[in-house]
Amino acid sequence: MYRYDDIDREMLADRAAEFRQQCVRRLAGEITEDQFKPLRLMNGLYLQLHAYMLRIAIPYGALNSVQLRKLADIAREYDRGYGHFTTRTNLQLHWIKLKDAPDILDELATVGLHAIQTSGNCIRNLTADPYAGATADEVDDPRIWAEVIRQWSTFHPEFSFLPRKFKIAVTGSPKDRAAIRVYDIGLRLHRDGEGALSFEVIVGGGQGRAPHIGAVIRERLPVRRLLSYMQAILRVYNRHGRRDNPNKARIKILVASLGAEEFARQVEEEWSLTDKEAVDLPDTELARIRAGFAPTGFEALPPVSAAYEKAKASSAAFARFARHNVVAHKQPGYALVHVSLKAIGETPGDCSADQMELVADLAERYSLDEARVTYEQNLLLPHVKLDDVPAVHEALAAAGLATPNIALISDIIACPGLDYCALANARAIPIAQDIARRFADPVLAETIGELKIKISGCINACGHHHVGHIGILGVDKKGEEFYQLTLGGSADDDAAIGQVLGPALPADRVTSAIDHLVEVYLRERRQGERFLDTFRRAGLGVFKEAVYAEAH
Amino acid sequence: MPKLIRWQSGVAAWAEDPFTAVDDDQSLPRGEVIVSLARFQREGRDLLAGGRGLGVRLESDDAPEALILDLPQLEVVALTFPKYRDGRAYSAARVLRERLGFRGELRAVGDVLLEMGHLLVRCGFDTVEPADDTTPEQWTRVARRYRHVYQRAADGREPAFAERVRV
Amino acid sequence: MKALTANHLADGEVVFWTGESWSERFVDAVLYEDNELAEAAEAHAKAQITLLVDPYLIEVAAVDGGLAPISYRERLRALGPTNKPDHGKQALGGEDIAVLARAHGAARSKGRVDLIRRK
Numbered sequence: 001m002y003r004y005d006d007i008d009r010e011m012l013a014d015r016a017a018e019f020r021q022q023c024v025r026r027l028a029g030e031i032t033e034d035q036f037k038p039l040r041l042m043n044g045l046y047l048q049l050h051a052y053m054l055r056i057a058i059p060y061g062a063l064n065s066v067q068l069r070k071l072a073d074i075a076r077e078y079d080r081g082y083g084h085f086t087t088r089t090n091l092q093l094h095w096i097k098l099k100d101a102p103d104i105l106d107e108l109a110t111v112g113l114h115a116i117q118t119s120g121n122c123i124r125n126l127t128a129d130p131y132a133g134a135t136a137d138e139v140d141d142p143r144i145w146a147e148v149i150r151q152w153s154t155f156h157p158e159f160s161f162l163p164r165k166f167k168i169a170v171t172g173s174p175k176d177r178a179a180i181r182v183y184d185i186g187l188r189l190h191r192d193g194e195g196a197l198s199f200e201v202i203v204g205g206g207q208g209r210a211p212h213i214g215a216v217i218r219e220r221l222p223v224r225r226l227l228s229y230m231q232a233i234l235r236v237y238n239r240h241g242r243r244d245n246p247n248k249a250r251i252k253i254l255v256a257s258l259g260a261e262e263f264a265r266q267v268e269e270e271w272s273l274t275d276k277e278a279v280d281l282p283d284t285e286l287a288r289i290r291a292g293f294a295p296t297g298f299e300a301l302p303p304v305s306a307a308y309e310k311a312k313a314s315s316a317a318f319a320r321f322a323r324h325n326v327v328a329h330k331q332p333g334y335a336l337v338h339v340s341l342k343a344i345g346e347t348p349g350d351c352s353a354d355q356m357e358l359v360a361d362l363a364e365r366y367s368l369d370e371a372r373v374t375y376e377q378n379l380l381l382p383h384v385k386l387d388d389v390p391a392v393h394e395a396l397a398a399a400g401l402a403t404p405n406i407a408l409i410s411d412i413i414a415c416p417g418l419d420y421c422a423l424a425n426a427r428a429i430p431i432a433q434d435i436a437r438r439f440a441d442p443v444l445a446e447t448i449g450e451l452k453i454k455i456s457g458c459i460n461a462c463g464h465h466h467v468g469h470i471g472i473l474g475v476d477k478k479g480e481e482f483y484q485l486t487l488g489g490s491a492d493d494d495a496a497i498g499q500v501l502g503p504a505l506p507a508d509r510v511t512s513a514i515d516h517l518v519e520v521y522l523r524e525r526r527q528g529e530r531f532l533d534t535f536r537r538a539g540l541g542v543f544k545e546a547v548y549a550e551a552h
Numbered sequence: 553m554p555k556l557i558r559w560q561s562g563v564a565a566w567a568e569d570p571f572t573a574v575d576d577d578q579s580l581p582r583g584e585v586i587v588s589l590a591r592f593q594r595e596g597r598d599l600l601a602g603g604r605g606l607g608v609r610l611e612s613d614d615a616p617e618a619l620i621l622d623l624p625q626l627e628v629v630a631l632t633f634p635k636y637r638d639g640r641a642y643s644a645a646r647v648l649r650e651r652l653g654f655r656g657e658l659r660a661v662g663d664v665l666l667e668m669g670h671l672l673v674r675c676g677f678d679t680v681e682p683a684d685d686t687t688p689e690q691w692t693r694v695a696r697r698y699r700h701v702y703q704r705a706a707d708g709r710e711p712a713f714a715e716r717v718r719v
Numbered sequence: 720m721k722a723l724t725a726n727h728l729a730d731g732e733v734v735f736w737t738g739e740s741w742s743e744r745f746v747d748a749v750l751y752e753d754n755e756l757a758e759a760a761e762a763h764a765k766a767q768i769t770l771l772v773d774p775y776l777i778e779v780a781a782v783d784g785g786l787a788p789i790s791y792r793e794r795l796r797a798l799g800p801t802n803k804p805d806h807g808k809q810a811l812g813g814e815d816i817a818v819l820a821r822a823h824g825a826a827r828s829k830g831r832v833d834l835i836r837r838k
Contacts, residue, residue, distance in 0.1 A: 051731035157674030161639025
C-alpha cells in the first residue's frame with residue numbers, strides 16, 4: 001500500500017496545526033460560530049444531535065493494521081469505544097468533544113490519516129473498488145489512480161468552493177463494485193489490445209434529492225491525461241454549475257440541463273485549451289505512486305487448499321461463510337474475506353474498538369497488513385491464504401464479525417438517521433435492526449438470495465436508498481416517522497434508480513411490508529432470478545398489491 | 553486608512569489604492585477607476601483614450617474571456633466574491649493568469665475573508681480588499697499555511713511531484 | 720410552553736436552561752409560558768458564544784407522567800440514540816427519562832438543520 005512520504009506527512013501536520021489554532025480562537029471567543037462552522041466542517045467536524053461528530057477519511061477504503069489500531073485507540077480514548085463506517089468508506093465518531101478534536105487530528109496524522117475534505121463543497125474523499133489489487137477481473141489497480149486524484153484534489157486552490165460537494169469513484173474492473181454510475185464522476189479503467197490503459201469517464205450520476213445515473217462523456221481517456229481532464233470537468237462545473245439553489249447545484253443538474261453531449265463538448269473545449277503538461281503527473285511520479293501499490297508478499301501456492309476444503313466439508317456454518325463471505329482471489333491459494341458489520345440486530349456499519357483491533361490483528365497476521373472498508377458498510381481482508389480462512393473465520397465469529405450474509409437480505413445499508421444525525425427526518429437504524437431480526441435465519445436468507453436493502457433517514461440519501469433493490473426512505477409526515485419504499489434500484493453494472501412503491505408506511509409496518517415483498521418474489525421468481533430480476537420482469541404491480549392489500 | 557492589502561514576494565502589506573471603484577450609474581471621478589464589464593464595454597474606448605489607469609470589475613458570472621483583447625491595456629482586473637463560498641472567481645483568476653496571460657493587478661473584492669488567503673494567492677490574486685478587519689500579518693501567515701502544494705497553479709509554486717524529483 | 724436548549728461549545732453536550740444555569744437533564748428545564756420571556760432568555764444565551772452553540776427554543780407539552788418536548792427529534796436529543804440505550808442521557812435512568820421515553824406523538828422540528836447547512 002502507498003506509504004506517505006515526508007511531503008504527504010507535512011501536509012497533514014500543517015493542516016492539523018492550522019485547525020488547532022482555529023479551535024483555540026473559537027474556544028476563546030475570537031471567532032464566532034458562524035465563522036468557525038465552515039472551518040470545522042472542512043475538517044469533518046459536525047455538530048449532531050447529541051455531540052460533535054468527526055468524519056475521518058479513509059481514502060479509497062484502504063487501511064493498514066497500524067491505521068486501524070489508531071482508529072480503535074481514538075474511538076476508545078475520545079469516543080465511546082465504537083465508530084460507524086459509512087457508504088463513503090469514512091469512519092464517523094459520534095461522541096467527540098470539540099476541545100479534543102485537534103489532538104485527534106494530530107494522532108491521525110501520525111499514521112497518515114485525516115479528516116480533510118470530508119465535508120464542504122469540495123472534492124471529497126475518493127472511493128474505489130474494495131477488491132482492488134486482489135481481483136482477477138481488474139485491468140489495473142484503481143487505488144493508484146485514486147491516490148493520484150487524492151493528492152491533486154487536496155487543498156485544490158481552484159476547486160475548494162464548488163457549487164456543491166463533489167464525489168469521485170474509481171474502478172479497475174468491468175464489474176462495478178464502486179457504484180461509479182451514481183457518482184459525480186465515475187472512472188472505469190480499460191485496457192486495449194495493445195495494453196494501453198484508458199478511462200471511461202462517467203459524469204453526472206448521483207443520489208440525493210434528484211437521483212441520476214451518470215452519462216459517459218468520454219469512452220477512452222488515456223490515463224496519463226487523467227488530471228488535466230478532471231481539471232477541465234471541474235472547471236466547467238465550477239464556472240457554470242448553479243449556485244442559486246443548493247438543491248440544484250450538483251453537477252448532475254448541470255449535465256442534465258445541458259445534455260451530456262453538450263457538457264462533454266464544453267469539457268473537450270476547455271481541455272483543448274489546457275496546458276496538459278502543467279497539470280498531468282510526469283511518468284516518474286506515476287511510477288512512484290504505482291510502486292506503492294505493487295503486490296508484495298504473496299506466496300506461490302496451489303490453487304486448492306486441503307485445509308479450506310476440509311473445513312467446508314466438516315462445518316455447515318463455515319461452508320455457509322465460505323459461500324457468502326469468501327471471494328476468489330487473483331492469486332492462486334488466496335481469497336478475499338468479507339468481515340460483516342451486519343450482525344443480526346446490531347447497527348449496520350458500527351464497529352467497536354475491540355473489533356477494529358481484532359481486524360487489525362487479522363490483517364497484519366493473515367492479509368499482508370491490509371484491510372478495506374466497503375461502501376456497503378462492511379470490512380474486508382483482501383489477501384488471506386485459503387489455508388488461513390478457517391482460522392480467520394473462527395476469530396471473526398468469536399467477535400461477532402462473521403455473519404454469513406454478504407449481499408443477502410440482512411446485509412442492510414443504513415445511515416445513522418435520526419438517532420444521531422441533525423439532518424435526518426426519521427430513524428434508519430431501528431428499521432434495519434428489525435428487518436434483520438425478521439430474516440435472521442441464515443437458511444431463509446440464503447433461500448432468498450441476493451437482495452440489497454438500503455435505508456436513508458432523509459432525502460440526502462447517505463443510505464443509498466435510491467439504488468437499493470428495496471430502498472427505504474425516512475420521511476417526516478406531520479411530525480411522525482414514515483417510510484417510503486422504492487423497488488428495483490441498483491448501484492451495480494445494471495445501475496437504476498428505484499421506483500416508488502406507494503404511499504409511505506408507518507415504522508411498525510415496514511418489516512411486514514418487506515415480508516410481503518419477499519413472499520411475492522419467492523412465489524413469482526423463475527429459475528436463477530434474483531429479487532431484482534423478478535421485479536424487472538414482473539413489474540411493480542404485484543409487489544404493490546401485496547403490500548397495500550391489507551389497507552383496502 | 554487604506555483598505556487594500558498587497559502581496560509582494562509572499563509578504564502582505566497595506567497598499568495605497570489609486571483606483572476608485574465606480575458604479576454603473578455614477579459619474580466618473582478624476583484619476584484611476586475600476587468599472588464594471590458592462591460599462592467598460594460601453595465606454596471603454598473613451599476611458600482608455602483619456603489616458604487614465606483603468607480597471608475592470610468582473611462579477612462572478614462574467615466570463616474573463618470577454619476581456620481577451622483588452623487585457624494589455626488594463627491595470628487591474630477585480631474579481632468579485634458575492635459570497636465567500638462562491639468560488640467562480642478562482643477559476644476566472646487562473647484563466648486570466650494562465651491562459652490569457654494577464655500580468656496586471658488581480659484584485660479580490662466582495663466577501664473576501666482571511667481563510668481564503670491561501671487559495672487566492674495560489675490562483676494568482678495579488679491584492680485583496682478584506683471584508684473584515686484582518687491585518688496584513690494575518691494574510692501573510694495564511695498564504696504560507698502549507699509547506700507544500702500538490703498542484704501547479706497561477707502562483708508558480710513547485711508542486712509536490714516536482715519537489716520529489718528534485719530531492 | 721417552551722424550553723431553551725443548546726449544546727455546550729467545548730464538548731457538544733445537550734443542555735437545557737434551568738433559569739439559573741445549564742443542566743444536562745430535560746427535567747431541570749425552566750418552562751416559559753410567556754413568549755417574550757422565552758425569547759429574552761434565548762437572546763441572552765446566544766450572547767454566550769464561548770459557552771454554547773446555537774441555543775434555541777423548543778415546544779414542550781404535557782404527556783403521561785410529566786412533560787416532554789413535542790418533537791421526537793427533541794426527545795431523542797433529551798434521551799440519546801435508540802440503538803445504544805447506554806449512551807446519552809437515557810443512561811442516567813430515572814423517572815424523568817422514563818417519561819420522555821414513553822412520550823409519543825410529534826410535531827415537526829427543524830432543530831439543528833440550520834447548524835449543518837452553511838448559510
